[in-house]
Amino acid sequence: MLEVVNLTKSFELHVSQVGKVYPIQGLSFHIRQGRFLGIAGPSGIGKSTILKCIFRTYMPSSGEVWYDSLHEGRVDLAQADDRQMIRLRERELGYVSQFLKVIPRVPAVDIVAERLLPLGWSQDDARREAERMLERLRIPRKLWQAFPATFSGGEQQRVNLARAFIVRPRLMILDEPTASLDRETTSAVIEMLQAMKREGTTMVGIFHDWDVMEQVADEILDITLSGGGTMRPKPAAAGAQAE
Structure with a gap:
């Protein structure tokens, strides 16, 4: 490979x-x-x-x-x-770095979901899949619509992992x-x-x-x-x- x-x-x-x-x-x-x-x-x-x-x-x-x-x-x-x-x-190709670098003022669920859009997923389906991934990585539901810039370091890294894992x-x-x-x-x-x-x-x-x-x-x-x-x-x- x-x-x-x-x-x-x-x-x-x-x-x-x-x-x-x-x-x-x-x-x-x-x-x-x-x-x-x-x-x-x-x-x-x-x-x-x-x-x-x-x-x-x-x-x-x-x-x-x-x-x-x-x-x-x-x-x-x-x-x-x-x-x-x-x-x-x-x-x-997927890449997980030590730090999350994303556009500010975008909700966590959309940051994860946007990785699926170039692959032909609809916005609604991509958001539902992103929610499942955030749940698997133990991101509290109350944070899904929040901005990752306000998250702790561990929470930001979980969003980082979700972005990489979601596209398999x-x-x-x-x-x-x-x-x-x-x-x-x-x-x-x-x-x-x-x-x-x-x-x-x-x-x-x-x-x-x-x-x-x-x-x-x-x-x-x-x-x-x-x-x-x-x-x-x-x-x-x-x-x-x-x-």
Whole structure:
């Protein structure tokens, strides 16, 4: 489903004598359909940079990111044009960041429902589906018509998750999705991720909580200080071994 080949990302430091830094350099890995790859490593080593290069929030400096698209065929996300990336994000790619970034003064239910409109859903049907998703993620009904800017950090993250989950993407990218959630909501998110994986969704993500990582990941990619990585199955005690 996803194959990353010799991925490198550099950043220019204009206010430093260092010049360029390379958080990711020559990284390669692949993920089969319906599998979950967790990425582990020290803080600041470039884990989020990998995810942003896949989703094309960042343009990779070099390398290839091959994705087997249902609608577009085999696509190198590192080279795809902006229109193609927009289509893929609408139809097939999901991304959950650590923070919710949405248009102010829009009710939570509409923020979630609008993800379904490009897929041909009517406004009424999309809102009903959004309400079901908000309920599953334990957002109180009284907040459905409120603005997420007034929510707590945990409530905002649940809206963030609802926006991603509602379209059931083929490839889900997760950047510490449970960092601000309580234990009960984290358990609900884990159940939803496991259900999506059973339905064939492929996932790649990072988690601040190693226990959560081991509950959802089939394999874990350890990132080294050199920007490379070592793939290994998750521990047997945490679940089945990877294929």
